[in-house]
Amino acid sequence: SDIRPPTAALVGHETRRDSSDTDDQIPVNVVITDPHGQTEIKNTNPVIQELKGK
Secondary structure (H helix, E strand, O other): OOOOOOOOHHEOOOOOOOOOOOOHHOOEEEEEEOOOOOEEEEOOOHHHHHHHOO
């Protein structure tokens, strides 16, 4: 398996490990930092959001 350290652009994102994976099986978490330095992790996967009732 090819495990690479995340780059700055990919921090908070799951890496695709297998070509058979589909987007709705991979959680995509985006880290948002506001001007005050507070960080929030937001899940941008629509399937996951639906399961959480959002």
